Amino acid sequence: MILRGRVWKFGDDLGATDLVSAAYDNFGMGRKWDECARHLLEDIDPDFVGKVGQGDLLIGGRNLGAGHAHYYAAAIMGANAAGIAGLFGDTMGGLFRRAAIDFGVPAGPIGGISDLVETGDELELDLMGGIATNRTSGATLKFPKVDPIILEILGEGGSTNWALKRAGHDKAQVTAA
């Protein structure tokens, strides 16, 4: 799986409720991802929603997605609905990463990623090969290859479809998601 997109870079400790504030918990609980998207990062950059585009990549420093697990869905799916195709930080907690992959949104830790790129750069991430390329500067960074199981889940669009396929359900049932 190769992701290629424009970078939006943030600092360390960008938490789930920095992505979508806890004030919009009712949208998260109601799974209204488009509503969550309208408030993405508004406490940090009120103009962000107007600037972000489809396929862009969100890059953080250490601890991207920190905070209470209750808010992970709103953060991940709000970002995804706003156009963000993947979230990567120098480090990322296991529960946040798990939540993103369950939803079929590529995410994970890539040590050194925040030094590789700046906002506006075009970044290519070869998840299978474990190579990050800054196509604006030409710089590259190697990272541990993403496990085939995770690539399979992402390829199926999330763990529900992945499980349906593993349990032997036919394509019609899978795509009914």
Place this chain on the structure above:
Amino acid sequence: MGQTMTARILARASGRDLVQPGDVVIAKIGMFTQIDGTTFIDNFVARKLDLWDPARVLFCFDHMFQPDWIPQVATREHPKIKAFARAQGVPDENIYDLGRNGISHQIPVEQGWALPGMVCVGADGQSATMGAANCLALPALFGVDPILLTGDMWMIVPEAINIRLTGALRRGVTGKDFVYRLIADLGERVNGRVIEFSGPGVATLSMDVRMAIANGSVQLNAMTMVFPHDEVLEAYIKNRAREPYQGIAPDADAVYSETLEYDLSTIGELVSGPHEIELIRPLQELEGTEVHAANIGSCSSGRISDLALAADILRGRKIHPRVRMVVTPISAETAREAAAGGLIQVFLDAGAVVTQPGCGACYSGNLSPLKLGDGERCISTSVETLRGRMGSKDSEVLLGNAAVVAASAIAGCIADPTPYLTGLAPALETLP
């Protein structure tokens, strides 16, 4: 490289000899416990899907959602769960309805479903509680449907922190206080790692206290917590376990990403909130703060040791006339034990209300007589202090242990329970 308890459980569950942090495995789960607010049933019914093993799925009626606007309001949800369970062949005894019910991650430990060495998963965010039983207890978060379909879950083997315990908690200090100490000390540094406990202090902790500690995992941003398989656990589960089990210990050379040491005797009473769990202060800083309501219950308390501690303070005393107090045992078994031990009588004599078991007043959508109005402040043993959690957005929830709640209910303000526990407090006849 030696394996942690976490890695050994995941290795066993995935049929491998050895796993290391970062490995991705598909781990077979031993059981799944579901609250009475489901999200998967509509999907399963619409797509004609089946549970992987109906005998290993529990439904625990605990939240009993009341307002009609909540999609999972109890009057619709409970019949829906029962119909689904019957159609799927879930044994009747796996449905923990009133009279047998309790909180969804208490029941599996108490009723011998969550066993040492297993991977145990729950729909509730606080499901790590089960880690007291030497299992890897995980909240399913947003992956309920696939886990129930296949009976396994993908996992990236997490790193673990070893917390070595010495000493013993002094009387009047509970697992909640230790959780608050960890939150205050470690903040967001935990970052999704697992916490494993070791050291001589573990043996001093009852199963109640271990469950209360493991319950704090989400608030601490830990993936879960794992307690060792020792004599205390063995004595607790030997007559409860529903099937044979094999406990897990870490390898002697297990590699932890960090090792910390805590002397349990240094833990004092702490109060969290209002509004933010990370706002943690010593009890002494808040003494004298007026309270209007007092609540004992929820998954981080409400166990028999919490009720006994509160009763020792309330015995022969009256709750302040400006305070209303509600006690909610965590489970039906706990309620029966409390009744048999005379604790319920103590609460009623003191002027408290005792409700049916479950999550209680922790969340204002639950069945509980305790809802906060504008300007009210509650001292509660419950698990969250978020604004509006117990009712009005203009109310405050302060969190403390059962002794602090009981002492505060008597005083009408946040109070130190120590004088009551040491016999220095005034007796009933000298109180107003």
